[in-house]
Amino acid sequence: MNAEPGQNPATTGSARRLDVIVVGAGFGGLYAIHKYREMGLAVQGFEAGGDVGGVWYWNRYPGARVDLPSICYSYAFSREVEQEWTWSEYFAAQPELLAYFNFVADRLSLRKHFKFNTRVTRAAWDEERQLWVVTTDGGETFEAPYCVMATGPLSVPKDPEIPGLDRFKGELYRAARWPHHPVSYAGKRVGVLGTGSTGIQIVQEVGPKAGELFVLQRTPSFTMPMRNRKLEPDYVAEVKRNYAGLRQAALNSPNGGLRPASTRAFFSVTPEERQKLMEDGWRNGGLAMLGTFSDLLANAEANEHVAEFVRGKIDEVVKDPVTAEKLKPRGYPIFARRPCLDSSYYETYNLPNVHLVDCQTDPILEITEKGVRTASGEIELDMLILATGYDGLTGALLAFDVVGRNGQTVNQKWKDGARSYLGLMLEGFPNLFMTTGPNGPAALANIVRISEHDVDWFAALMTHMKEHGLKAVEPTKQAEDAWMALVASLADRTLLSKAKTWYVGANVKDKPLGLTLFTGGFPKYREHCAAAATNGYRDFSFEKAHAAVAA
Numbered sequence: 001m002n003a004e005p006g007q008n009p010a011t012t013g014s015a016r017r018l019d020v021i022v023v024g025a026g027f028g029g030l031y032a033i034h035k036y037r038e039m040g041l042a043v044q045g046f047e048a049g050g051d052v053g054g055v056w057y058w059n060r061y062p063g064a065r066v067d068l069p070s071i072c073y074s075y076a077f078s079r080e081v082e083q084e085w086t087w088s089e090y091f092a093a094q095p096e097l098l099a100y101f102n103f104v105a106d107r108l109s110l111r112k113h114f115k116f117n118t119r120v121t122r123a124a125w126d127e128e129r130q131l132w133v134v135t136t137d138g139g140e141t142f143e144a145p146y147c148v149m150a151t152g153p154l155s156v157p158k159d160p161e162i163p164g165l166d167r168f169k170g171e172l173y174r175a176a177r178w179p180h181h182p183v184s185y186a187g188k189r190v191g192v193l194g195t196g197s198t199g200i201q202i203v204q205e206v207g208p209k210a211g212e213l214f215v216l217q218r219t220p221s222f223t224m225p226m227r228n229r230k231l232e233p234d235y236v237a238e239v240k241r242n243y244a245g246l247r248q249a250a251l252n253s254p255n256g257g258l259r260p261a262s263t264r265a266f267f268s269v270t271p272e273e274r275q276k277l278m279e280d281g282w283r284n285g286g287l288a289m290l291g292t293f294s295d296l297l298a299n300a301e302a303n304e305h306v307a308e309f310v311r312g313k314i315d316e317v318v319k320d321p322v323t324a325e326k327l328k329p330r331g332y333p334i335f336a337r338r339p340c341l342d343s344s345y346y347e348t349y350n351l352p353n354v355h356l357v358d359c360q361t362d363p364i365l366e367i368t369e370k371g372v373r374t375a376s377g378e379i380e381l382d383m384l385i386l387a388t389g390y391d392g393l394t395g396a397l398l399a400f401d402v403v404g405r406n407g408q409t410v411n412q413k414w415k416d417g418a419r420s421y422l423g424l425m426l427e428g429f430p431n432l433f434m435t436t437g438p439n440g441p442a443a444l445a446n447i448v449r450i451s452e453h454d455v456d457w458f459a460a461l462m463t464h465m466k467e468h469g470l471k472a473v474e475p476t477k478q479a480e481d482a483w484m485a486l487v488a489s490l491a492d493r494t495l496l497s498k499a500k501t502w503y504v505g506a507n508v509k510d511k512p513l514g515l516t517l518f519t520g521g522f523p524k525y526r527e528h529c530a531a532a533a534t535n536g537y538r539d540f541s542f543e544k545a546h547a548a549v550a551a
């Protein structure tokens with residue numbers, strides 16, 4: 001080991017030497033720093049943002065709120081954190097989530113291990129010395145045998161490909177880079193571009209406050225009632241007593257949450273019973289509907305029944321039939337895009353100051369100095385809010401040079417699509433670890449459970465290597481090929497590829513198309529990862545110091 005945990009790392013030449021470098025201070029990064037420090041390793045984290053929180057540091061947009069229950073969307077690794085932190089709402093809002101990150105960082109003294117406002121500009125594997133050399137935008141260099149990319153699946157925001165964005169003279173805000181100062185909408189003409197999870201949350205929040213709100217919608221999303229609520233002290237006490245049970249249930253749930261796997265196929269029950277179950281799902285709120293039947297992502301006909309049920313709910317809420325019709329998603333399966341949860345989205349369109357602009361029939365031509373020009377004319381705006389999504393899953397690792405063996409970059413390796421073994425490691429990139437990486441279950445399961453799982457899995461591998469005097473590890477090409485074949489064959493069985501989404505890379509120009517997510521469910525994923533370790537890591541090739549040997 002190179003330095004005592006918490007102490008300044010040793011210095012080799014002008015580079016600082018560590019055991020583990022961690023990129024990112026979100027859920028994965030914070031836990032990685034904690035875990036590896038506990039193992040006695042010298043750790044250093046880097047974070048482009050000004051503080052901890054990852055996506056919740058950046059996404060301060062109005063109405064930002066998690067769509068998984070807070071009691072699930074929180075760390076399980078620390079009993080102290082679990083017991084001392086109290087969630088106030090079933091689905092926590094961004095300020096509370098950020099407060100949670102700060103609480104964890106302070107409680108476990110993690111902040112001192114991070115350099116904030118520091119972007120990693122290059123990470124390169126040094127073949128001879130068997131370590132990663134990492135440089136930052138501050139011009140500093142750090143070295144460590146292991147590098148953990150805890151960069152998150154949604155950390156690179158994407159601007160729309162619409163000419164004229166830089167011409168707009170009004171207030172321009174990006175949801176994923178929201179300013180830290182208060183923003184006022186009162187009396188202003190506000191445009192929101194994008195109607196995914198982010199846009200929906202913004203619309204319902206800003207609609208009642210703005211002078212006029214213009215929602216620029218290209219593809220309508222399916223959204224269901226969140227049914228958020230304050231958590232009562234008795235409920236919180238019960239959760240705290242039963243956290244161990246809840247965590248175990250989450251590990252066995254397909255999405256790492258509270259919802260157990262359903263075994264009821266849609267057509268296995270009568271039409272009356274189906275209707276009642278859908279009504280129950282709607283009334284219960286959250287993602288209850290998705291868990292009501294087992295085959296909603298496999299059976300297109302069953303899926304369409306649920307989609308039609310939700311379209312019917314739009315009619316029940318939205319008073320203007322023309323607006324209601326435009327809000328109805330068609331042409332892709334429900335749940336194939338990330339299902340959204342809302343508290344008053346459809347109701348917002350009943351406000352006289354809220355206008356839906358259907359960009360399918362009235363496409364946006366350009367952004368002007370004064371606003372947005374669509375085919376039917378110019379909409380003058382004081383403020384334009386971009387909620388246009390992310391270069392998901394791969395964007396963060398493609399945003400800088402990550403250089404593996406023989407000078408190969410991740411960009412080159414992924415030119416035809418993201419490849420990995422288990423979503424955790426890349427052939428050709430020794431000792432490079434990814435939390436929530438492509439071809440794992442990220443986006444389809446609770447990111448906190450996945451992050452903890454991944455960090456623990458890397459810890460076991462590093463321990464194995466230390467015990468066996470091994471210096472470098474990477475998956476074999478055969479193992480990576482086999483994993484990619486499994487991911488592809490599972491993807492073929494779901495409807496998830498049938499919508500143009502960030503899940504399949506369809507939202508980024510020239511990105512190779514394909515569902516780079518493991519769709520077999522979180523429990524199965526954990527089984528695969530566990531087996532890769534308990535079989536003696538036979539899917540990996542290891543090196544001792546400077547000499548290639550089989551494990």
Ligand code: NAP
Pocket residue numbers: 065066067068154159160161162193194195196197198199201216217218219338359364387388389390443500502507
């Ligand atoms: P998104 O789902 O990718 O939605 C982006 C929106 O921008 C889409 O409506 C898209 O329309 C639109 N858009 C992009 N370029 C456009 C253009 N040139 N012209 C017109 N419209 C354009 O992104 P997001 O809403 O930020 O959500 C991303 C993910 O973040 C979600 O899937 C979810 O996983 C996560 N998220 C979670 C929460 C939560 O926990 N509650 C909240 C927010 C986000 P098209 O579909 O037509 O391309």
